[in-house]
Amino acid sequence: MSYNNTTAASRDAGDMATDNHTADSGSDATFSATFTTFTAACSAVVRRAAAVCAVALLVAGCSSDATAPTAPSPDQLASAAPAVSFGIWSPGPGECSRAVHDRFSTIGPDGKRYPTWHPPVDPLSGCSFGHEHGRDPRGSALYSVVGDLPFGYANEQLDAANLGLRRHEDHVGHKVEWENDVVMRSGDGAGSLLQVRCDVLTKLHQGTHSKDAFTNNLHELNYHVRCTDRTEMHVTVLTAIGRPGEFERTCGGTVQVGPATPVNSPVGNGKRKIPDWSCMESRVMVGAGSKSDFGALHESWQTHTQLRTADGNKVIASFDPYFQVFRPSRFFDSRAADNVGRPAALCTEHQHLERHARGNECTAVLQAVSAMSSGGSAFTLLPYDDSRSPFNGVRRQFDVNNNTVRNAGGPNVWYTDPFGRNARPAPFPGSIRQWLSSSNNDYGVGVNGGVFGGSRNYGGPGVRAPN
Amino acid sequence: MREPHQLPARTHGAAQITAVVVLALALLSPLTTSSAQRTNASGSVSRHAGEVADTAPARLSTPGAVARDARALARRVGLWASAGGGRGSAGLQCDACNSATQPAFLGHVALGGTVHERLHVGVELWTYLDVIGNGIDRTARGTQLVARYYPQRTRELFVVGGVGTSRFSIDDGDTRFGVAAPALSLGAGWDIPVRGVVLSPSVSLVASAGGTLSSSRTGNAVAPDARLGLWRSTIAITWF
Numbered sequence: 001m002s003y004n005n006t007t008a009a010s011r012d013a014g015d016m017a018t019d020n021h022t023a024d025s026g027s028d029a030t031f032s033a034t035f036t037t038f039t040a041a042c043s044a045v046v047r048r049a050a051a052v053c054a055v056a057l058l059v060a061g062c063s064s065d066a067t068a069p070t071a072p073s074p075d076q077l078a079s080a081a082p083a084v085s086f087g088i089w090s091p092g093p094g095e096c097s098r099a100v101h102d103r104f105s106t107i108g109p110d111g112k113r114y115p116t117w118h119p120p121v122d123p124l125s126g127c128s129f130g131h132e133h134g135r136d137p138r139g140s141a142l143y144s145v146v147g148d149l150p151f152g153y154a155n156e157q158l159d160a161a162n163l164g165l166r167r168h169e170d171h172v173g174h175k176v177e178w179e180n181d182v183v184m185r186s187g188d189g190a191g192s193l194l195q196v197r198c199d200v201l202t203k204l205h206q207g208t209h210s211k212d213a214f215t216n217n218l219h220e221l222n223y224h225v226r227c228t229d230r231t232e233m234h235v236t237v238l239t240a241i242g243r244p245g246e247f248e249r250t251c252g253g254t255v256q257v258g259p260a261t262p263v264n265s266p267v268g269n270g271k272r273k274i275p276d277w278s279c280m281e282s283r284v285m286v287g288a289g290s291k292s293d294f295g296a297l298h299e300s301w302q303t304h305t306q307l308r309t310a311d312g313n314k315v316i317a318s319f320d321p322y323f324q325v326f327r328p329s330r331f332f333d334s335r336a337a338d339n340v341g342r343p344a345a346l347c348t349e350h351q352h353l354e355r356h357a358r359g360n361e362c363t364a365v366l367q368a369v370s371a372m373s374s375g376g377s378a379f380t381l382l383p384y385d386d387s388r389s390p391f392n393g394v395r396r397q398f399d400v401n402n403n404t405v406r407n408a409g410g411p412n413v414w415y416t417d418p419f420g421r422n423a424r425p426a427p428f429p430g431s432i433r434q435w436l437s438s439s440n441n442d443y444g445v446g447v448n449g450g451v452f453g454g455s456r457n458y459g460g461p462g463v464r465a466p467n
Numbered sequence: 468m469r470e471p472h473q474l475p476a477r478t479h480g481a482a483q484i485t486a487v488v489v490l491a492l493a494l495l496s497p498l499t500t501s502s503a504q505r506t507n508a509s510g511s512v513s514r515h516a517g518e519v520a521d522t523a524p525a526r527l528s529t530p531g532a533v534a535r536d537a538r539a540l541a542r543r544v545g546l547w548a549s550a551g552g553g554r555g556s557a558g559l560q561c562d563a564c565n566s567a568t569q570p571a572f573l574g575h576v577a578l579g580g581t582v583h584e585r586l587h588v589g590v591e592l593w594t595y596l597d598v599i600g601n602g603i604d605r606t607a608r609g610t611q612l613v614a615r616y617y618p619q620r621t622r623e624l625f626v627v628g629g630v631g632t633s634r635f636s637i638d639d640g641d642t643r644f645g646v647a648a649p650a651l652s653l654g655a656g657w658d659i660p661v662r663g664v665v666l667s668p669s670v671s672l673v674a675s676a677g678g679t680l681s682s683s684r685t686g687n688a689v690a691p692d693a694r695l696g697l698w699r700s701t702i703a704i705t706w707f
Contacts, residue, residue, distance in 0.1 A: 019500035118660040144484055188601070188603075189601075189603055189639030189641065190603065190637045190638055190642040190643055190644050191642065191644075192565060192603070192637070193559065193565055193637045193644050193680075194563055194564065194565060194644070194689065195563065195564055196563045196566035196689075227678075229562065229564045229690055230562075230692070296696060303684075407688070434468070439687075440687045441689075442682075442685045443682040443683075443684070443685055444641075444642040444684030444685045445688055446681045448593075
């Protein structure tokens with residue numbers, strides 16, 4: 001994968017001048033317009049000089065080695081060797097065939113064929129895939145730079161890195177999020193002068209339907225950000241989220257689950273906050289006249305990723321996006337097989353008890369059970385993977401936090417191992433090519449973004465757990 | 468999610484207006500006292516009927532005064548000095564800046580000489596100070612060579628331009644963001660003669676470009692080509 005080094009510098013200054021500024025008064029707006037015209041004229045000479053310099057640099061061979069990605073042809077896809085992550089999805093009854101699904105693929109930097117984003121419903125045949133991958137990345141301002149995201153590339157590189165562990169993830173857990181023109185916050189002090197805006201495109205493997213994340217802290221993360229202060233990163237890693245073998249309970253406390261998987265998984269910062277039975281018991285199982293607090297059925301994966309150099313272990317980049325899932329199809333329940341409890345079951349299994357799950361979500365579940373039973377058979381339980389269950393994890397949000405680059409004067413292209421370590425300018429077995437701006441955006445004030453996606457619903461016809 | 472931050476509420480608007488008025492009165496006060504008022508031996512103040520007509524601004528437009536002061540203006544030669552104050556509205560624009568403009572107090576002093584009766588040149592220092600509150604100050608200051616040109620020899624209208632440098636910063640006591648850059652200015656004003664001195668209301672725009680906004684705390688650059696704009700609306704007193 002190659003990344004165009006087109007930066008925010010190419011944005012037209014006039015566009016920035018017309019941004020919304022709530023503090024402007026009417027007269028200030030008039031002044032601002034006058035000022036813009038005047039300064040534009042005054043800086044014309046400087047701009048022309050800069051343009052001449054830029055042309056001179058290009059002629060001198062100083063242009064970036066990066067190029068915009070091009071979509072692979074069908075022939076290229078057909079002839080590419082499949083990555084481990086390719087072709088592992090199997091359809092359920094009535095869903096699109098595997099062949100239809102596998103059309104949505106791309107070529108990774110290693111020349112292998114990887115699955116990539118697709119809509120929940122095939123636009124050609126109208127069949128459902130039964131799962132979704134989040135927001136269509138083609139709407140991202142960074143898509144023209146990044147191209148299709150190869151799902152599972154970091155996992156594949158781990159196999160080649162000879163680090164003594166393997167980690168492959170399922171297909172449905174790959175979730176794309178992006179937001180354009182994110183206004184970053186930089187405090188109320190001197191930082192109030194700043195108004196950094198960023199385009200962010202990210203993909204995290206965030207499986208919330210199985211036992212995997214109870215013990216696995218390694219999850220593939222693609223993180224692409226480009227900001228108006230020239231900060232830019234294009235990073236792919238297996239990020240270690242918290243400690244392996246355990247997770248943080250949504251309602252507080254740590255749950256020790258068992259041995260790390262893989263056993264030698266590195267420890268990371270951040271945390272995976274996952275609800276467990278105690279959360280359900282205290283917040284969801286309620287008496288008559290009350291409604292369950294399904295807000296407790298919420299996962300927050302708080303990542304903290306760093307790229308560190310091989311020489312000196314210096315941090316050259318870090319970022320801390322949080323990924324949250326509402327109403328996933330699982331919670332941790334040590335009493336259950338594989339430790340996986342199903343929220344849908346809370347609506348039906350405990351009806352005979354005074355305290356059980358109540359509320360709109362359970363109404364939907366009970367209506368589905370009733371509809372099933374009207375066919376003559378007596379159903380008392382809605383399968384967790386039924387598309388009528390509201391517990392499918394299609395609502396998510398992500399927080400943009402602390403995009404830090406410490407690479408002033410450094411090269412744009414670095415190669416790291418799949419965990420973001422041992423960064424060096426030259427590739428090595430199992431390394432992943434990362435792209436960083438040659439800048440340092442430590443200004444002495446925090447520059448943080450907002451929270452996005454909470455109002456979006458990525459579901460569609462037939463979308464169900466596992467998702 | 469928090470709303471995008473907003474600057475703390477202004478705490479200085481009325482105070483700054485008052486400061487400008489007081490400054491103007493303070494500058495005018497010696498003139499009116501020396502030219503229009505006489506202190507008698509007992510310490511009381513008396514006025515001469517003929518002088519009163521030349522002092523108050525409302526009376527400057529009397530035909531005799533205008534004719535006399537117009538002649539005086541036409542003879543402007545030698546050194547001159549000027550001081551003034553008023554309102555300024557400054558904004559910084561860059562790819563990573565919150566370019567909201569903020570009005571605040573502005574003062575300036577200048578010293579120079581006459582190249583020609585219709586062309587004055589000098590050096591000017593100006594300062595814009597916006598006390599936001601909570602220990603946060605926005606300041607802009609500049610030094611420039613100025614030239615004031617009177618298109619018509621006996622008329623009071625002038626245009627003024629300058630070239631120099633400007634500095635802009637915002638400081639909260641912990642972190643400061645600042646930029647320095649070459650600056651140009653352009654404006655116009657009107658001379659109101661008052662017995663040997665001149666009151667000059669004027670408006671002008673100062674603009675700078677090409678500076679790099681950086682953090683003093685870390686020394687890291689935030690954005691190149693930060694552009695400062697400053698709208699000045701001032702009244703000055705000039706001694707020839």
